[in-house]
Amino acid sequence: MIYFIPAWYKENSWKESEQFWYRRKLHSEFDETIKQIQLFHRNMRIDYRILLLNYAPNLRHFLHRQSVYRAPYWSCFDAIQQVKRSKIAVLSYHRLKWPKGIEFSYSPFAIVAFLNGQKYAQVEFGEDGNMISIDMYTDGIICRRNIYDDRGFVSTTTIFEDGKEKYTDYLMENGKWKMREDADSGVITINQNCPNYDINFNGKEQEIPFRRTVYENMEQVIEEVFQSYLKQTDHDAFITAVHPLHIGLLHRCLRDKPYICTFFEHRYRYRNLESIKSFLNHSNYIVTDSKRAMERVKKVVDSNVPCMDISPYDTRTDFGISQQLNVQNILLPVDDIDDNDLYLIIYELALYLLKNKKARVHVFTRKATNRDATIIMDKIAECLNENHFDMRWIYESDQKIESENDLDEEQEEKVEVRFILDQCVDERTISKCLNEQRVILDLRGRTDVFLFVTAISKGVPRISTRTDQYFKDRGNGYLIDDYSQIGTSVSYFLDSFENWNAALVSCYELGKKFTTGILIDAWKEVLTTLE
Template identity: 45%
Template sequence: MLYFIPAWYQQNKWRESEQSWHTRRMHTEFDDTVKQVQMFYRNGMRDFKILLLSHTPNFRHFLHRQGVFHAPYWSCFDAIQEVERRKAAVFSFHNLSWPDNIEFVYTPFVVVAYLENVKYAEINFGEAGNPIEVSMYNAGSLSRRNIYDDRGFVSSTEVYDNGIIVYTDYLTEKGNIKLREYAATGRIEINEKSNTFLLSKDGGSERREFKQLTYDSMKDVIMEVMTANLEARDEDDVFCVAMHELNVQVMKEFVEKRKLILSFYGDRYRMRDHLDNKDMVKKAGYVVTDSEATTRYLLRDMDEELTKVIDISPYDSRMDFGISQQLTVQKILVPVDNLSEDRFITLMVQLANYIMTNENAMVHIFTRNAEYDLPDRLLARIAEILEAAGFDRRMVIPDQVEDDTAENEQEIEEEQVPVRFFVEQCVDELSVSRCIREQRIMVDMRHNPDLFLQINCISSAIPQIIRRETQYMQNMYNGFVVTDFEQIPAALEYFLDSLYNWNQAKVYSYDIAQRFTTKKLLGKWKDVMDSLEK
């Protein structure tokens, strides 16, 4: 059996990152484990199970969003809280015990409960319409917050004093307190009247007592429950651990006892910041990274050779040539996250130089940052840069028209400058894919190009202009390596002014994409598993 231990945590805490449906998603849920689970789930290459260490009362909804609703899993907090329900349940806040004369006010976002014209509670809902939180108020101050499980019961309750959290109680599905976590110290107290947890064994479960009634931290509780459950599993089982600070705390002692695959994903866990855990990496059965760049950084930080390391892309290529050829405009996608200020300025000026020679070209600034006012700030900054360089700022921000008389309208029409700069704000992978379908070319001048963007570029068969050659872009074939920013206009002209050159890059992109199909990625995973079994 292959077990996946994911890094699905909220800000380095042992809890999920579920949020209200109306709250803007500030980060993507996609990572290496999501893709690994999707591949094994959809292709049935090997039996697997997810081992979940975080408190995730809405995990069924997460699986549904990722298209793996029926993926098997074991939850550490289900074991701690002795939860045996498996299916999500229909649950209404009307079923709760409310005081007499309670009045519900339905706003576009939440439901607010008033008692004698004073705010009594606020009900928040998840994306599926299920209640996920009920916050209780006393004299206008938050006093308690109940966190609801999508299986139809209160999973935990947070107690506040003057709006400041004091402790969190984790409950059984019957509503009994299982343990209490104090916010100030992190200390854990086990309820002596309910001091057992579930131990999975031979397709069923049995109860085992906690060794102590008090623990210094939640990590110690998770360690005890996880260790007990790992002892009951086959010695030949393989564990794929997403490298994360919390996962390392729990799994470090098992590196010599179990067959471990360590999965590195981007900047989530850089060894230069955790040099004391180098031994764990050296002793692992195999190390899987998401790209050649991550492998290069890992080897540099380790400062020694690793023999069992391989890069397996968390994204597979799926040929979708997009609709850019059907559009009258030529959209240039330009990622700018983490681009230094001096390079940003130079890049904007060079792009402006090019679009002055191509009236069909449009610059689409790409960002994964979800800050609500970021598009306006980016456009304002670009307008300042171009104005300082002698360009008309109206190609970025059009003038506001106040006088609408016929004479002024005719005057404005004669002086009108078309807008040529736009912002694409894409947080999740689905919105990124939709955006890419309309792009004609990508210009990514950061030191490390975005991995998901590059996979989408070869899947959509569009050229790439980047600073160094990668496994997804071969110089002079499906794009150009450009280190001198002044060469960008010439590179854009090569692909956008000649349909022949653009089509040639399309053919090369298709050839490269064949190396990253699901079948090829699964083949790499098979090699890793075979190596561990031998």
């Protein structure tokens, strides 16, 4: 049996990242564990199970969005709260007990309940239309928040005093509180009227009493329950996502177990690797999402620990439509680029725009807030303004100017916007954006695995200052040494259809190295170390 221990956390807390449907996503839900589960679920005849350590009342919806709804799992908080249900159940707010005289107001975002003209409650929904929570108010101040499990019951209730969170009760299906978490101290208190938790292993269930009545924090509770589950396992292996929240707990719990560590993008800061060196050295294998990440890990771990880079994304031939458009789009990722460097890059691109009237620069960022967008575009505007480029390239304008022959009639000059901001957080929006891009100008100096793999799938060439396993100079890419070569490199692909078509062919050939079959073979090689 293979057990996956994911890192599906909200920031750095033992909670899921489910959010209200109308709020803009601030991060992607996808990670390497999801891809691994997809590979195992669809292509490999190996028994596996997800071991979920965090509180996730909407887990079933999350798994459905990731196309792994039927993946088997064990939930630590289900064990703590002694939840028996397994299937999604529709729970309507109409079925709840409301005071007599309640009135519902249906806004475009949420449902607000009024009692005697005063706000009594607000019902919030998730991305799939499932009821997530209900906030209740007294004299316009929040007093209680109920979180609903997608299996049809109240999972937690948080009590507020004067609008400030006081404590949270984790409930059983019958509404009894099982444990209470103090908001200020984080101390956990176990209800002595129901002092047990359930461990269900291979269909056999046993009730185990908590060792203590009070715990200093949630991690201590999770560790105790998780240890009880691990005692049931025998010759099983674990694939664990490296995350700062649970790395200490896993180091204590998996000492005598075979396990594989996996790294994904920026989830763990590589400069902190020294602090988890012992955990990494005890692993059977380390898997990273890029060669560059693997090289950084190898500098820290012992030489006898095997490492391999396996892409968490596979390539699929799905060429974009950029050649069908009347404009030539240049994708410019700007996250993590220094302000001075961005200034120089924009200057060089603006010079190129003077020569190529069809070119457009799509400024690409994964930062989702309006404030982020404003900061980025203001920096670009500063460069254009100081170098006397047309400001209408960034600010749309229908300004009218007088004609040159001094006629009384005014002639309207329409200047199209040449710098467009694309805020793309999740994989779907990134893929949609790339579908219309003619070339990527990525000078960040880091490996953006999803962007690069998708670019190969879409047949979009890339300009870069360094090479990686997703890049072939004068194939699907163009290697430059400094910013003064930006115009030449962009011109190489945009001004010559022959060069761009050759890059398309190169993308197709390079994509063969990252197909599903190749990823499966790589994982089979890794798993042999656990036998």
